[in-house]
Amino acid sequence: MKNIMKKYITLLHLELDDLTADIEFQIEQCRLKKENGKLTNYIFLENQAVYKNELHAVQTFHTIIDKIDVEKFVDIDGLVRELSLKFYDAVEEYGYAKAAAIFAERKMQKVAKYVLS
Numbered sequence: 001m002k003n004i005m006k007k008y009i010t011l012l013h014l015e016l017d018d019l020t021a022d023i024e025f026q027i028e029q030c031r032l033k034k035e036n037g038k039l040t041n042y043i044f045l046e047n048q049a050v051y052k053n054e055l056h057a058v059q060t061f062h063t064i065i066d067k068i069d070v071e072k073f074v075d076i077d078g079l080v081r082e083l084s085l086k087f088y089d090a091v092e093e094y095g096y097a098k099a100a101a102i103f104a105e106r107k108m109q110k111v112a113k114y115v116l117s
Contacts, residue, residue, distance in 0.1 A: 005070040005079055008115045012065060012083075015107040020058050027051045050097055057100035060090050076112050083108060 027048065034044040064086045073079040084105055091101045 011111045057096035
C-alpha cells in the first residue's frame with residue numbers, strides 16, 4: 001500500500017502540473033481576447049487576478065503534498081482526506097479562490113481511482 005500511496009503522490013503532482021498548464025493557457029487566451037478588443041481592461045485585469053490566485057493555490061498545494069508523510073497513512077482514503085483538509089485550510093488561510101480547491105479535489109479523486117484500479 002505504501003508504494004501505491006507514493007505513486008499516488010507522484011501522479012497527483014503531475015495532475016497539478018497539468019492544472020497549472022490549463023490555467024496558464026487561460027491566461028494567454030484572456031490576453032489574446034484583450035488584444036483583439038473582445039475584453040475590456042477591467043474584465044481582463046479581473047480575470048488575470050483570478051487566474052494568478054489559482055496558480056498560487058496550485059503551488060501551495062504542491063508544497064502541501066511535498067510535506068505529507070505517506071508512512072503515517074494506512075490507505076489512500078485517509079491520505080486523500082488529509083490532503084483535502086489541508087487544501088481547504090490553505091484556501092481559507094491564504095484567501096485563494098475556492099475553485100482551486102475544487103479543481104484539486106477532482107484531481108485527487110481522479111488519481112485515487114486510477115491507482116486503485
